[in-house]
Amino acid sequence: MSSHRVTLDINGEPHSLDVTATQTLLDALRWQLDLTGTKKCCAEGECGACTVLINGLAVNSCLVLAAELHGASVTTIEGIGTPGSLSWLQDAFLAEGAVQCGFCIPGMAMAAHALLAEQPHPDAATIRDSLSGNLCRCAGYPRILRAVQIASSQADE
Amino acid sequence: MNSEIVGTSVRRVGGQERVTGRYRFVGDIRLEGMLHVKLVSLDCAHARVDAVRADAARSLPGVHAVVTENDLPRPMPRFGPVHHDRPMLTTGYTTYHGEPVAAVVAETEQLAAHAAQLVRVDYTELPSVTTVAAALDPTSPLVQDPERRSGVLAFTNVLSESRFGWGEEPGAAELVVDQTYVFPMVTHFAIEPHTFLAAPDHDGVQVWSAVQHPFALQRVLAELLSLPLASVRVHAPDPGGAFGGKQHAKFEPLLALIALRLGRPVRLELSLDETFQAVRRTMFEIRLRSGFFRDGRFAFQDAECNALLGAYADIGPRVVSKSTYLMCGPYRVPSARIRVRALLSHTPPATAFRGFGTPQVVWALESQLDEAARRLGIDRLEIRLRNLAGPGEEFIPGDKPADGDWGISLRRAAEEVRWTEPLPAGRGRGVAVGIKASATTGASYAIVRLHADGSATVLSGTSDMGQGARTVLAQIAGQELGIDVLRVSVVMGDTALVPFDLQTSASRSTVFMGSAVRAACQDIHCQLVEMAAATFQLPADQVSVTSGLVQLPSRKLSFAELLAEAFAGVGGEVIGVGSRRGEHMGTHPLGGPPAFYEFSATACEVAVDDETGELTILKHISVADVGRAINPAQVESQDEGAAIMGLGHTLMEHLLFDERGAIRNLGALDYRIPTTKDLPLALHSLLTENGDGPGPYGAKGAGEGGLFAVAPAVASAVAEATGAVIRDLPLTPERIWQALQVTVDSPDT
Numbered sequence: 001m002s003s004h005r006v007t008l009d010i011n012g013e014p015h016s017l018d019v020t021a022t023q024t025l026l027d028a029l030r031w032q033l034d035l036t037g038t039k040k041c042c043a044e045g046e047c048g049a050c051t052v053l054i055n056g057l058a059v060n061s062c063l064v065l066a067a068e069l070h071g072a073s074v075t076t077i078e079g080i081g082t083p084g085s086l087s088w089l090q091d092a093f094l095a096e097g098a099v100q101c102g103f104c105i106p107g108m109a110m111a112a113h114a115l116l117a118e119q120p121h122p123d124a125a126t127i128r129d130s131l132s133g134n135l136c137r138c139a140g141y142p143r144i145l146r147a148v149q150i151a152s153s154q155a156d157e
Numbered sequence: 158m159n160s161e162i163v164g165t166s167v168r169r170v171g172g173q174e175r176v177t178g179r180y181r182f183v184g185d186i187r188l189e190g191m192l193h194v195k196l197v198s199l200d201c202a203h204a205r206v207d208a209v210r211a212d213a214a215r216s217l218p219g220v221h222a223v224v225t226e227n228d229l230p231r232p233m234p235r236f237g238p239v240h241h242d243r244p245m246l247t248t249g250y251t252t253y254h255g256e257p258v259a260a261v262v263a264e265t266e267q268l269a270a271h272a273a274q275l276v277r278v279d280y281t282e283l284p285s286v287t288t289v290a291a292a293l294d295p296t297s298p299l300v301q302d303p304e305r306r307s308g309v310l311a312f313t314n315v316l317s318e319s320r321f322g323w324g325e326e327p328g329a330a331e332l333v334v335d336q337t338y339v340f341p342m343v344t345h346f347a348i349e350p351h352t353f354l355a356a357p358d359h360d361g362v363q364v365w366s367a368v369q370h371p372f373a374l375q376r377v378l379a380e381l382l383s384l385p386l387a388s389v390r391v392h393a394p395d396p397g398g399a400f401g402g403k404q405h406a407k408f409e410p411l412l413a414l415i416a417l418r419l420g421r422p423v424r425l426e427l428s429l430d431e432t433f434q435a436v437r438r439t440m441f442e443i444r445l446r447s448g449f450f451r452d453g454r455f456a457f458q459d460a461e462c463n464a465l466l467g468a469y470a471d472i473g474p475r476v477v478s479k480s481t482y483l484m485c486g487p488y489r490v491p492s493a494r495i496r497v498r499a500l501l502s503h504t505p506p507a508t509a510f511r512g513f514g515t516p517q518v519v520w521a522l523e524s525q526l527d528e529a530a531r532r533l534g535i536d537r538l539e540i541r542l543r544n545l546a547g548p549g550e551e552f553i554p555g556d557k558p559a560d561g562d563w564g565i566s567l568r569r570a571a572e573e574v575r576w577t578e579p580l581p582a583g584r585g586r587g588v589a590v591g592i593k594a595s596a597t598t599g600a601s602y603a604i605v606r607l608h609a610d611g612s613a614t615v616l617s618g619t620s621d622m623g624q625g626a627r628t629v630l631a632q633i634a635g636q637e638l639g640i641d642v643l644r645v646s647v648v649m650g651d652t653a654l655v656p657f658d659l660q661t662s663a664s665r666s667t668v669f670m671g672s673a674v675r676a677a678c679q680d681i682h683c684q685l686v687e688m689a690a691a692t693f694q695l696p697a698d699q700v701s702v703t704s705g706l707v708q709l710p711s712r713k714l715s716f717a718e719l720l721a722e723a724f725a726g727v728g729g730e731v732i733g734v735g736s737r738r739g740e741h742m743g744t745h746p747l748g749g750p751p752a753f754y755e756f757s758a759t760a761c762e763v764a765v766d767d768e769t770g771e772l773t774i775l776k777h778i779s780v781a782d783v784g785r786a787i788n789p790a791q792v793e794s795q796d797e798g799a800a801i802m803g804l805g806h807t808l809m810e811h812l813l814f815d816e817r818g819a820i821r822n823l824g825a826l827d828y829r830i831p832t833t834k835d836l837p838l839a840l841h842s843l844l845t846e847n848g849d850g851p852g853p854y855g856a857k858g859a860g861e862g863g864l865f866a867v868a869p870a871v872a873s874a875v876a877e878a879t880g881a882v883i884r885d886l887p888l889t890p891e892r893i894w895q896a897l898q899v900t901v902d903s904p905d906t
Contacts, residue, residue, distance in 0.1 A: 037178015103397025
C-alpha cells in the first residue's frame, strides 16, 4: 500500500506522518504517535469514544482519513490538560464523580470541550444534545452533564 | 490526622489518569515485536466445517501463521468455569454465530485483517437452536456432542435441571395467577472491547487481559499449558467497563499458545461486533403459578424457569442456580416449588451480567405481584409490604435471615414518587424491589506495606472496572493508618505482585477485599505495638495504636516518627497481611450462605403517549440498602449507572437472531443502549445506611441493585398509565403501542 506524507499540527506540535490511503486518524494517533488517550470502540462513528478536535470541531477520528488532514490542527485528550495540571473541565469531571471506568471519558471530555469553546454557557438541554453521540455504559451521564455545566460556570471565575 | 475518611466522597483514585487519557487500558499496551491476530468466523451459527483453505493467506508476506484446529493439540484443550467444554478453537463444527474456525497471525493489524478475508472456509450449514422452545424440542439438533457429556441429559439440550423448594404441598388459595415472563438476551456493551495480549516469558508465559478474575485466568492457563502457576503471569489492567462480561477466559488460552509456538508476543483486539459475539446475558423464560390469600399474602409459589444458555456453559449454570434460588424474592412464602432448567443453544455463551440473573427473576416475580394486586384490588405497595420479610426473619428456611430493614427502602422509594397522590390521565407510577444473594464462598488476601515515611501501598488482586475498588480500598487503608488517601497507593492487576483474590464479582470486593485490607492494617497496628515497646523499652500493654498514632505513657508519636526511631540507620517497612474467607459448605445449595443480601427498591413515574407508544420517565428513584457507604458519591454513581443500564434492557435492548442463528443487530448502529437523551427527567439514588452489613464499618456490597427492579417498576407504571400489561421485554414504543391496540389482560385462571 502506498503511503502519503501529511504534515499537521497535533496538540500544538508539528508532525509529519507517512500514512496509507485507508488509515484513519484514530489509527494514526494510537499506533504511530502512541497517543492512546483517544479510544477505539465501535470504529463506525456511533460511540464517540474516539472524539478529537479537528480545527476546533469535535469529530469521530475513526471516520476521518489521516491522509486528508494535511495542514490541519488536531487536539486530543492529551492536549487539554495533564495530571497535576487539569483543565477546568477535567477537574469538574473528577469533582462531580463523573468518571467510573473512564474509557469513554476522553471522548466525552473532547466533545464537551468543543461545546464550551463554541458556546461558553450552554443550557442543560444543549449539553445533553451535544453529548448524545458519546456512549457511556457505566451510565455516568447525570454527573457528566453536571460536570460540564459546572465547568461552564467556573471558566469565568 | 484524625478526620474520618470512610464515609467521605473523596475523589476517585486513578481519576486524573483517566480524565487526561494517560491510563493505559489493555488495548493501549504495546509490546516490542508483537504480532497481530485476527479471527475467522462464519456468518451463521451452526455449521459443519468441511475445509479451511488458507494457502492464499499463508503466502502473503508478513503472515506468520494461520492457525486451525489441525495446529492445536489433540484432543482439543477445553476450559470453562463450570464445565470444561469450550475449545481453544472450534473442532469440526461451529456452534454459534462468531465462533472462530481459524486465527491469522501477521505483522500488522491491517495485514491480519486482510489475510483473514483470504481464508476460505468450506462449510455445510445446519439447523440451529436459538429459542427456549427449540432447545426443549426433542427433535432439535444437539448443541453439544453427547460423547463429551454424561448422565441422562447427554442426549438433550438440557445442560442441567434442578428442583427445590420448601413447605407443605400448597393448600387452598383465594387467587392463583399463572403467567409467563420473558427476559431476552442482551449484551454487556462495555465501551472497551475485548483485547488480549500474550508473550513468552522465560519458562512460562505472560498474558494481558482486562479480566475481572486474573487468578482464575492464571489457573486456566496453567492447566491448559501444563505450567506451574508461578510461571503464568496475568496482567489485568483496569477494565474499561466489564459488568460481568470480562469474568472468564475467552481467547487468552489461544493467544498464549500462539505466543509460545511462535516465540513472539501476540495481540488480539476484538471488534465491537466480535465483542457482542463473545458473551451475553442469560435469557430467561419464567412461568409462575402463584397462590395468594385474600389479603395479598403469598399462599404458594410454583415456578418453572427455563434459562437459555449458549453453546458453552461458561458461568451460566451458576447464574441460573443462584438467581432462581431467590425466585420468591425477599418475601415470606410458606410453600415453594421451583423447577429450573439450564438449556444449551446455538448462541454465544451466556455469562454473568450485572445482577447475575437477578433482574430476570425479579422481572417475573415483581410483575406477578402487580398482577395479583390488580386482581385482588390491593395497592401495589401494600401487597409488597405485607409479604416482605422483616429484619432477622428467615425467609428461606435454613438460610441467612433478612439482614436489613427492607421496608424502609421500599417506603422511601414510594414516598419519593408521591405514591398516594392522584395522577392525571396518561400517567402511571410503579414500584418494585429486587434482592440478590451476594458472594458466598471464596478467599481474598491483601498486603499493606507501611513505608518509612508513613505512606502506604495496598496490594490487592481485585479489579477496578469502574466500581471504584481502588478508591474504597485506599479509603479503608487511609482510615486505619490515619493517612490521607493521596498517601496510599493501590497496586492491582498483576498476579506476580499481588496476593490471591478469588474474583471481582457479586459486589463482593468492599466486603471481602475491604475486610482483608482492614485486617492487614490491624496486623500493622499489632506490629507497631511490639515495635514501640521494643524501641522504647516499655511493656507492650503500655503502648496503644490507633489510626495514625502511637500512644506511649509519656507522649504520642505519629507512625512515621515511630518508624524513624525504630528503623534508624537500618531502614525498613511494616508489612501487614490480612484475609477474609467464605468457607465452602457442601450441604448448602449455593455452596454457602450469602455474606449479605443486596436489596434495592425502584419507583418511577411515567407518561405514555397513547398515539405513538412513546414512554417518558418523569421521575426515577432508586434506593439501595448498602449498610454503610464508604464513599457515598461513588455508591450513588454506581447506583444511578445501574438504574440507567436497567432502563436499557427495560426500554430498548435485545439481541435479535435470524433463521440461520446469526445475530441481526451487531454493533452500535443496530443495537441501542441508553444515551444522554434517554435519561429520566429526574433520577435520584438514595442510600439506606443502617450499618448492618458484614463488611468493614458495617458495609454491604453495592452497585448491582439499581438494576434489579427497573423493568417491573416501569412496566407497572405503564400498566397503570394505559391498562396495557406487557410481559416481554423490552418495552419498546412499538410493543407498547401494539398492546394499546388490543383489549388488555384477559383473565387467565
